[in-house]
Amino acid sequence: MKLPKFPNPFRGLPLRFDREGRRLWKDFGMSIAAFVCVVIALVPLGSILIEAAVRGLQAIGPSFFLLDTAYGGIGNAIQGTLILVAFASAISLPVGILTGIYLSEFGKNRFGDAIRFFVDVMTQIPSIVVGIFVYSLILLLSVSGIVSVRLVFSAIAGTIALATIMIPFVARTAEEALRLVSVSTREAALALGIPRHRMILRVVLPTGASGLVTGALLGVARVGGETAPLLMTAYGSGFGFSGLDQPVESLPHTIYTFALSPYTGQNQAAWGASLVLVLMMLMISVFSRLLLRSRYPLGGAGR
Amino acid sequence: MLPVRFLRSLSGRLRAAPLGDTLFQGLCALVAIGVVALLGVITLVLALAAAPAMRAFGFGFLGGTVWNPIAPEEYGAAPFIDGTLVTSALALLLGVPVSIGIAIFLSELAPSWLRIPLTYIVELLAAVPSVVYGLWGLFVLAPVMRDSIEPAIRGALGWLPIFQGTPIGTDKFAAGVILAIMIIPTVSAVSREALLAVPGNQREAALSLGATRWETTRLAVLRYARAGIFGAIVLGLGRAVGETMAVTMMIGNKNSISVSLFDQGQTIASLIANSFAEAGPSSLQLAALIELGLVLMLISLAINVFARLMVGRVLRLGEGAA
Numbered sequence: 001m002k003l004p005k006f007p008n009p010f011r012g013l014p015l016r017f018d019r020e021g022r023r024l025w026k027d028f029g030m031s032i033a034a035f036v037c038v039v040i041a042l043v044p045l046g047s048i049l050i051e052a053a054v055r056g057l058q059a060i061g062p063s064f065f066l067l068d069t070a071y072g073g074i075g076n077a078i079q080g081t082l083i084l085v086a087f088a089s090a091i092s093l094p095v096g097i098l099t100g101i102y103l104s105e106f107g108k109n110r111f112g113d114a115i116r117f118f119v120d121v122m123t124q125i126p127s128i129v130v131g132i133f134v135y136s137l138i139l140l141l142s143v144s145g146i147v148s149v150r151l152v153f154s155a156i157a158g159t160i161a162l163a164t165i166m167i168p169f170v171a172r173t174a175e176e177a178l179r180l181v182s183v184s185t186r187e188a189a190l191a192l193g194i195p196r197h198r199m200i201l202r203v204v205l206p207t208g209a210s211g212l213v214t215g216a217l218l219g220v221a222r223v224g225g226e227t228a229p230l231l232m233t234a235y236g237s238g239f240g241f242s243g244l245d246q247p248v249e250s251l252p253h254t255i256y257t258f259a260l261s262p263y264t265g266q267n268q269a270a271w272g273a274s275l276v277l278v279l280m281m282l283m284i285s286v287f288s289r290l291l292l293r294s295r296y297p298l299g300g301a302g303r
Numbered sequence: 304m305l306p307v308r309f310l311r312s313l314s315g316r317l318r319a320a321p322l323g324d325t326l327f328q329g330l331c332a333l334v335a336i337g338v339v340a341l342l343g344v345i346t347l348v349l350a351l352a353a354a355p356a357m358r359a360f361g362f363g364f365l366g367g368t369v370w371n372p373i374a375p376e377e378y379g380a381a382p383f384i385d386g387t388l389v390t391s392a393l394a395l396l397l398g399v400p401v402s403i404g405i406a407i408f409l410s411e412l413a414p415s416w417l418r419i420p421l422t423y424i425v426e427l428l429a430a431v432p433s434v435v436y437g438l439w440g441l442f443v444l445a446p447v448m449r450d451s452i453e454p455a456i457r458g459a460l461g462w463l464p465i466f467q468g469t470p471i472g473t474d475k476f477a478a479g480v481i482l483a484i485m486i487i488p489t490v491s492a493v494s495r496e497a498l499l500a501v502p503g504n505q506r507e508a509a510l511s512l513g514a515t516r517w518e519t520t521r522l523a524v525l526r527y528a529r530a531g532i533f534g535a536i537v538l539g540l541g542r543a544v545g546e547t548m549a550v551t552m553m554i555g556n557k558n559s560i561s562v563s564l565f566d567q568g569q570t571i572a573s574l575i576a577n578s579f580a581e582a583g584p585s586s587l588q589l590a591a592l593i594e595l596g597l598v599l600m601l602i603s604l605a606i607n608v609f610a611r612l613m614v615g616r617v618l619r620l621g622e623g624a625a
Contacts, residue, residue, distance in 0.1 A: 027515035031412055037404025038421060041491070044484045045428050048439045055442075099338050102331035117611060118339045124538075124607040125345070125600060126545025128572050132579070132596040133345045136352035139584055152584070164345075167338055197327035225432025228547035228572070232579045252434045256548065259438045267442070274435045285430040289423060 056275030059268040070238030074273045077254040085224050088162035096167045100174025122168035131229030134161040155248040158234025162223040170219045177211025217288040221281050227252035251277045353594035370558045378591035382560045386568040391543040393479025402490035410498040411520050429488035437552030440481045445472035467563040476564040478554040486539035497531025534613030541606040547572040571599045
């Protein structure tokens with residue numbers, strides 16, 4: 001087996017410092033500097049993973065996953081995160097994918113460009129602003145008597161907030177995925193005489209399915225770690241899920257409250273919860289990469 | 304059996320008529336317009352909820368330096384706008400050179416077998432949730448900041464007004480450092496896209512004139528991609544401005560303006576995260592916080608619209624030239 005070779009950076013470097021020598025040494029120095037930049041980025045990543053593993057494993061035992069946060073475990077937090085993310089996905093996937101279909105299949109005009117631009121901008125709204133928006137919306141609705149004021153801090157509010165963050169993201173990834181379906185596939189379908197909407201639903205969507213799944217997974221990864229919007233919507237609770245109109249705990253919220261706690265036991269539990277959350281995020285991230293890679297061997301759907 | 308037959312005949316009829324196409328396109332368009340309209344709804348709802356504070360303080364809100372929830376209530380945004388700008392500027396100052404270095408290494412220098420894995424690994428920085436950065440910052444980075452990095456900076460540059468005071472590890476400087484780490488994946492990924500969009504013949508032309516690798520990168524690649532890199536930096540700024548949890552946990556949370564980076568501060572986002580639960584519904588403080596949220600959203604929208612225009616322009620340029 002041939003091992004990949006790292007080029008010898010010292011090759012061809014002269015031991016002189018005239019004009020030519022300086023140019024080559026500068027070239028060498030800049031290459032090293034660029035490499036050092038990569039190392040600088042890897043240090044925090046490595047440190048976070050190692051610290052979470054070392055400190056987190058001390059907190060993790062069988063009871064850690066079963067007990068509620070009120071008793072030092074994270075059982076209700078995992079439950080709450082799964083509920084929030086599942087409901088948010090149930091709202092945002094259909095809406096996001098329909099928007100993605102519009103952008104990729106009907107949006108090759110100025111109007112489509114405008115929508116694409118705004119959806120792009122929406123993916124960058126700070127998540128805490130979305131939290132305030134949902135809080136204010138429910139508060140305004142409850143003042144006018146349309147909904148109960150209890151919903152201000154509830155699983156429903158958390159779901160709406162996460163879905164709002166997820167929708168533009170899913171829409172753009174869905175568009176990218178559907179655009180990759182080749183024109184000849186579409187033409188083949190149309191040549192069989194089926195109408196355009198059935199071509200999209202029965203041919204384009206299944207062909208782009210792995211891209212859609214990747215987008216959905218990345219969307220889940222994006223909202224699964226959100227804390228800020230949940231502070232003012234789902235709020236948090238020491239116990240398990242008790243209804244959609246009640247506050248609900250989530251893993252990121254547990255990490256936040258345990259991190260700021262004065263008790264070292266809870267600080268350690270924060271590391272344990274972080275380890276669980278980071279592993280979930282990394283698994284989703286790596287899995288979605290593999291999914292893309294198997295379809296597009298050169299690893300870039302965007303190219 | 305009846306519903307199946309009914310559905311089949313219905314789908315047969317849809318196939319015959321273009322009605323199905325029209326309906327489907329209409330549905331998609333409606334949903335897409337609805338999504339974009341959400342942006343307007345968000346702005347409107349925030350403006351409505353912030354109205355009491357707007358009426359009470361007018362434009363003076365933006366310049367006010369006092370945040371006092373105890374009667375007589377007074378709310379001003381200046382310390383938080385200042386905190387947001389200072390930490391974001393620090394994040395760019397520290398994060399952008401590293402990100403561009405990464406982009407250059409990944410697109411120009413790295414051996415091809417290393418490129419894809421390294422690109423993935425750098426992108427993993429974006430997969431770490433903000434609150435985990437905060438936890439790491441609080442328990443790992445802050446002690447290092449307090450005991451070695453900040454005293455060292457103060458020893459070397461302590462005569463500067465921005466490095467006065469006793470370093471405590473959770474301050475504006477530390478918040479800027481953690482933000483710098485968090486914007487690296489964004490800035491380096493978009494810069495890398497911009498560098499990859501530079502056509503190969505740009506590089507070949509420079510190399511054929513006898514330029515070294517670095518001279519080629521500087522003269523033929525970076526210059527060509529500068530608009531895209533600029534867009535990447537602005538996108539990083541957008542990320543830094545809206546970042547909440549890690550900053551909230553690292554900045555020390557003090558509601559006043561100070562010159563020194565070793566002093567605690569507060570950003571718009573961290574103030575909202577800290578005080579939202581305390582502010583009672585229909586209080587003036589809540590309206591003021593929501594108005595701050597509106598300001599934050601408008602700032603970040605402006606930044607992102609600008610960045611999109613820059614990035615969009617350069618990627619089109621790249622496609623055209625290739």
